[in-house]
Amino acid sequence: MKAFDHVTAASTREAVELLSSAAPDGARLIAGGTDLLTLMKADLIAPPRLIDLKPASELRYLRFDDAGALHIGALTTLADLERHPEVAQRLPVLPQSVRDAATPQLRALATVGGNLLQRPRCWYYRGDALCWLKGGSACFARDGQNKYHAILDHSPCVAVHPSDLAPALLALDAELVIHGPGGARVLPVESFFAAPTDQERVEYRLAADEVLAEITVPRQPEGARGAYLKVMDRQAWAFALVSAAAQVALRDGRIEHVRLVLGGVANVPQRIRAVEDLLTGQELTPKLAEQAAERAVAGAKPLAHNAYKVPLARELARRALLAATGLMV
Amino acid sequence: MPDSMPALPATPDEATRQTRIRLTINDTPHDLSIAPRRTLLEVLREDLSLTGAKPGCEMGNCGACTVLLDGEAVYSCLVLAIECPGHTITTIEGLTRDGQLHPIQDTFVQYDALQCGFCTPGQVLALKSLLDRNPHPTDDEIDRGMAGNICRCGAYPKIRAAARALARQQP
Numbered sequence: 001m002k003a004f005d006h007v008t009a010a011s012t013r014e015a016v017e018l019l020s021s022a023a024p025d026g027a028r029l030i031a032g033g034t035d036l037l038t039l040m041k042a043d044l045i046a047p048p049r050l051i052d053l054k055p056a057s058e059l060r061y062l063r064f065d066d067a068g069a070l071h072i073g074a075l076t077t078l079a080d081l082e083r084h085p086e087v088a089q090r091l092p093v094l095p096q097s098v099r100d101a102a103t104p105q106l107r108a109l110a111t112v113g114g115n116l117l118q119r120p121r122c123w124y125y126r127g128d129a130l131c132w133l134k135g136g137s138a139c140f141a142r143d144g145q146n147k148y149h150a151i152l153d154h155s156p157c158v159a160v161h162p163s164d165l166a167p168a169l170l171a172l173d174a175e176l177v178i179h180g181p182g183g184a185r186v187l188p189v190e191s192f193f194a195a196p197t198d199q200e201r202v203e204y205r206l207a208a209d210e211v212l213a214e215i216t217v218p219r220q221p222e223g224a225r226g227a228y229l230k231v232m233d234r235q236a237w238a239f240a241l242v243s244a245a246a247q248v249a250l251r252d253g254r255i256e257h258v259r260l261v262l263g264g265v266a267n268v269p270q271r272i273r274a275v276e277d278l279l280t281g282q283e284l285t286p287k288l289a290e291q292a293a294e295r296a297v298a299g300a301k302p303l304a305h306n307a308y309k310v311p312l313a314r315e316l317a318r319r320a321l322l323a324a325t326g327l328m329v
Numbered sequence: 330m331p332d333s334m335p336a337l338p339a340t341p342d343e344a345t346r347q348t349r350i351r352l353t354i355n356d357t358p359h360d361l362s363i364a365p366r367r368t369l370l371e372v373l374r375e376d377l378s379l380t381g382a383k384p385g386c387e388m389g390n391c392g393a394c395t396v397l398l399d400g401e402a403v404y405s406c407l408v409l410a411i412e413c414p415g416h417t418i419t420t421i422e423g424l425t426r427d428g429q430l431h432p433i434q435d436t437f438v439q440y441d442a443l444q445c446g447f448c449t450p451g452q453v454l455a456l457k458s459l460l461d462r463n464p465h466p467t468d469d470e471i472d473r474g475m476a477g478n479i480c481r482c483g484a485y486p487k488i489r490a491a492a493r494a495l496a497r498q499q500p
């Protein structure tokens with residue numbers, strides 16, 4: 001890890017000021033540090049200055065408002081989210097998604113903001129190779145070792161997004177509140193994530209002088225239930241091979257509202273609208289869940305070593321839909 | 330694996346960036362002068378000779394460096410020492426009182442829950458953090474609570490037995 005200097009931000013505003021007065025690439029925020037420090041230790045990045053956001057304690061909160069929306073401050077830890085009884089009761093997909101993320105030690109430090117901004121776990125990316133995502137000219141995984149990579153081809157890079165929280169937030173139609181020098185903006189979490197492009201080789205859209213302040217989960221439709229399922233190489237301490245988040249509300253036995261999101265299949269979590277279109281207005285039977293799951297993986301194009309992800313994604317989609325509907329636990 | 334880490338050579342640049350901090354470790358304040366890039370694990374071991382926290386992977390992948398930060402188990406390899414003033418840090422050295430082992434340590438001995446001992450400080454502290462929050466965890470809660478500590482010797486069945494024995498104890 002290269003030397004850097006270290007300053008603190010006592011508020012969101014101070015963090016924005018410190019970021020905007022820094023030279024390009026001159027400073028980075030540090031929250032829990034659990035992703036940032038691993039990147040710095042591997043010399044993948046070497047920011048000359050770190051701005052510690054943790055003293056901005058105004059950003060650590062979890063509360064429901066009168067309209068039923070949940071506000072999650074960016075500095076809320078994954079452990080805070082996992083342990084909050086009211087969140088568990090009203091939005092169970094959230095604690096389900098973080099419960100199997102990383103380990104207790106990491107969840108105690110890791111913040112929700114940092115979780116959405118963590119970088120891929122592709123081994124070429126984390127190693128010495130100057131691959132496309134790091135500014136090089138070629139993706140080494142595409143024709144190399146790609147067991148853990150994408151089955152949907154959205155950019156020159158085939159790394160998948162490592163976050164467990166992100167698919168759950170997409171399933172809940174969450175929005176992000178982002179503060180910059182010009183004030184605050186709000187955008188759907190789905191548009192915050194985007195496949196990397198030649199100009200922006202990163203999986204999110206956040207300017208260097210912006211601070212992610214809040215995740216807002218709107219009030220869910222009456223009676224909505226959710227489920228998050230994750231498959232790992234081992235039972236703990238592993239990133240998802242594939243994950244599925246579903247949120248479903250029924251009315252008179254028919255699906256009135258449905259979201260299905262797959263993780264581990266593409267550069268960013270994928271909301272599968274084709275499945276939502278198929279299911280809306282229908283009664284979910286085991287047969288229909290099977291058809292929906294088939295449709296969820298219709299466009300999959302596996303690489304040499306990850307064809308196993310297609311049936312895995314299909315089965316997780318099926319189970320998540322059934323679990324969210326209460327037809328299967 | 331050697332029980333000490335080679336000290337990172339300080340660059341001249343870095344020498345000018347030493348920062349004075351006060352860390353409270355095991356109830357004792359320590360005044361230190363450190364470079365911002367040093368991890369809590371490095372400072373504990375190299376500056377304070379508290380070598381109970383072990384350097385394993387140093388990337389959040391093994392749990393050997395586990396300490397308590399404000400009562401929560403964390404990996405000290407992923408914490409910057411400069412961010413710790415004002416927080417309470419407990420290492421395995423702080424569990425022993427007047428030469429008496431902590432009940433968790435006693436139970437580990439009783440259940441033979443270690444072989445080489447490299448992972449043990451981390452296991453004990455992870456379990457302490459769990460039991461302090463939840464004195465009677467279920468078997469599943471124990472497995473989940475202890476999921477962040479790898480044991481290279483595979484002492485898991487005995488670690489689990491020790492944890493279950495502690496969980497069943499009345500307060």
Ligand SMILES: Cc1cc2nc3c(=O)[nH]c(=O)nc-3n(C[C@H](O)[C@H](O)[C@H](O)COP(=O)(O)OP(=O)(O)OC[C@H]3O[C@@H](n4cnc5c(N)ncnc54)[C@H](O)[C@@H]3O)c2cc1C
Binds near residue numbers: 034106213390
């Ligand atoms: C061994 C290991 C296993 C893991 N397993 C999983 C897993 O199974 N599932 C999973 O979801 N995650 C997993 N993680 C990732 C972990 O959850 C993330 O590292 C963590 O959530 C990042 O949060 P942080 O607060 O530590 O972020 P940091 O490391 O502090 O920051 C990450 C990035 O976000 C930026 N940033 C942080 N907060 C803000 C903000 N408010 N505004 C703007 N920018 C900000 C930082 O500048 C940095 O670029 C694992 C990590 C490790 C090391």
Ligand code: SF4
Binds near residue numbers: 124134139159
């Ligand atoms: S998948 Fe992405 S991160 Fe991995 S080698 Fe290819 S370009 Fe790099």
Ligand code: FES
Binds near residue numbers: 404405
């Ligand atoms: S040394 Fe910190 S987790 Fe391995």
Ligand code: FES
Binds near residue numbers: 449
């Ligand atoms: S006792 Fe040897 S690593 Fe656990």
